[in-house]
Amino acid sequence: MPSTTGAVAISAENVVKRFTLRKTRELKEAVVWLLTRRRGVTTESFLASNDVSFEVREGETLALLGFNGSGKSTMLKMISGVLTPDSGRIRTKGRLAGLIEVGAGFHHDLTGRENVYLNGAILGMSEKEIDEKFDSIIDFAEIGEFIDTEVKFYSSGMYLRLAFAVAVHTDPDIFLIDEILAVGDEPFQKKCIARIKEFADQGKTLIVVSHDLDLVSRICDRGIVLQRGVKTFDGEINEAVAWLRAQA
């Protein structure tokens, strides 16, 4: 059940985010636009977040649910700070780490070891922290002797395992997880899910975005359903999943 006791870890207040799809930036078009003043010709926009408010308390495990284009990934990116709301505000307390597309900071010309350090630092770890956790990261990734090989020679599975291993070894207060549970082969997936559940048990705040409704209902306690940028349901996870399924 949603915990109502802990302190607030994330607060979203009346968050609005509009995306403008600018079709062109050529001089020719710009001149036409300036002359005709018809803004609609060159731009088109949609609301990815329409006045969404919620609070997440420390230790809560929240799933953001919705169909494609509902704005859930946008919301996650706004929480992480990658995107900025147009109006309203989002505040977070404590260290935040995102498992938003693992391996985003990997460089294929660097070795596994170098990538571990680079990505650890990108995810907010200090040099000392990475030193301490290095062996554990290698173990988790099951990389072994390939650690000093450039990652471009890795199989895609090895690459993802290493990236994920680094990410789960950061020690944030808030974990943002976007569609990464479909990583690697099944044994590794199970290991990852077990790890994420461990985080939940340790009282870390988790926000998960996934289309795998069965999986999120095993991990999370609370669900928020977004539809075309509007929050349409906020409550217990099984009810949220049922509510979303009824919309399909």
Added chain:
Amino acid sequence: MSNAVLTDFDPNGQGRGLFGVFRHRYLLQLLVRKELKVRYRRSVLGLLWSYVKPAVQFAVYFVAIGMFLGLNKSMDNFAVYLFSGIIVMNFFTEAVRNATRSIIDNAALIKKIYLPRELFPVASVYVSAVHFLPQVVVLCVAVPFFGWRWDPMGVLMVLIGFVLLLVLSIGLGLLFGALNVIFRDAENFVDLINMVITWSAPVLYTAILVRDTLGETAFTIYQANPLVVIVELFHRGFWVPTVSHGVDLAGRPLEMWLSITAATCIAVFIVGQLVFTRVSKRFAQEL
């Protein structure tokens, strides 16, 4: 919901400008190391290229300008004059060009993970400094053979010049790095500036020529270019102590231009940071 006490909350996605970079200096180091490693991957000479390129450039200019156009004869120690200017221009053009590209080049990361985005232009400038310092060492080793005598004022001028160069490069790097996200024209614009700027500072000629050819007013405008003064500061430190006669450096007191240049560099930096902060809110969606 109870009214939670919202203290010590982080302002989400709101950078603290360069202070954020300072807090992430370990990451900055790693980014610089990555950049250097990636740039010289599969390269036999590796970092040695940062000596080879200016050496060749120096040789070409020395032959063309020094020997063919006769500057070598008309001025003492033209080689020192030339090289101390070249390294400044190389640092500037490389730093600004790479900083301009830095946000686009790191798009994959910027779109997915929040970091102080200033890290990337600053890392580019840092990389240029890594290329620049060995060249300064070469110059320091060489100048005593040209009769350079210990001159604390000259050394101070070089240090001030370098600080101003850093401030200017980071400022322009932030400005164009941000603008390049919205208008890819920025890259071409910077290339254009870089081409012009090589000739706009007294690297391949003496500043006095500008006054003699274009007159006092044009000379004043000319000296408003911070790079002119920064190059002259390097001349003051490396070249002036090697020539026996007292040199009327740019025809004007350097101190006066120094304060104007410092003000210009700081202004450019502030504008760069302000524009960067403003535009960086849109990086993730524009990239």
